[in-house]
């Protein structure tokens with residue numbers, strides 16, 4: 026699909042950092058590949074895109090992104106199979122979502138051909154950074170920031186779209202313990218919760234740090250109005266298994282339309298597992314935990330694929346979840362990994378080979 030295009034100028038790095046990286050001990054998101062993709066928006070249009078060596082950039086202190094948080098991003102991964110072929114998973118969904126996020130933050134849409142040509146050429150240049158083997162991947166971070174040097178509180182006239190990449194191993198491997206939010210909220214009706222807006226994540230850091238002091242890794246956010254419905258966790262949508270039925274909250278303007286989530290809903294249908302998409306009451310999940318019908322709780326997102334939740338606390342009650350022998354979490358994780366790494370058939374056409 027990617028053409029070594031007339032549209033993109035490519036400046037190759039003269040050296041590589043790859044030999045200084047220990048791929049067996051990667052600290053997530055701290056090491057970046059040799060190249061990055063950059064495209065500026067000026068005079069009402071996206072200018073000629075470039076790939077260049079990964080490097081620091083300079084911005085004026087007045088750049089609007091620093092003052093009003095006009096910034097959106099995406100998170101996706103590239104996977105390599107045992108023959109060295111490289112795949113993306115449902116990348117069009119990420120492309121569409123970054124533009125949906127951008128629209129909500131009053132930012133211009135990025136063109137699809139620039140997105141894919143830029144991304145695929147970048148992955149080809151940094152191919153050696155994508156290691157084969159289940160769990161190894163290249164985390165891809167497309168993002169857009171408002172660069173205009175002006176501090177009046179209004180949308181910028183200039184932006185920068187970029188893609189940077191960071192090698193990753195699977196993380197959140199061990200089951201996590203979560204706290205159900207009772208006071209703080211990550212999003213509100215009519216707000217920006219459904220956008221991958223940078224500020225949504227900053228807003229979670231403080232309440233999450235309080236939860237961490239109490240021994241929980243994550244918070245399960247509840248609806249801001251009543252704190253009685255379970256919504257999503259950190260960077261994951263959440264699924265509950267009561268007896269053999271899966272339940273997950275519907276997406277809304279408070280909840281991100283996760284690609285892993287929608288893939289699991291489809292896989293459940295394929296596997297004949299009932300999945301109810303409906304508001305999930307905190308009380309019903311507590312009741313299910315008490316009467317033993319709550320078999321599993323897990324988060325779903327690109328970074329960890331599936332993250333099993335072993336306990337949750339609400340008010341002063343702690344519930345341990347023992348897990349099921351026939352774990353849905355493990356089944357979905359394996360099924361997704363097999364599709365992502367080109368191990369199994371891809372009946373829905375979710376794999377996108379980078380050629």
Ligand SMILES: Cc1ncc(COP(=O)(O)O)c(C=O)c1O
Pocket residue numbers: 100221257258259260261262281282283284285286325326327328
């Ligand atoms: C708030 C939030 N919810 C859910 C997800 C999971 O979405 P996806 O499966 O597309 O990675 C993410 C990660 O992107 C997220 O940031």
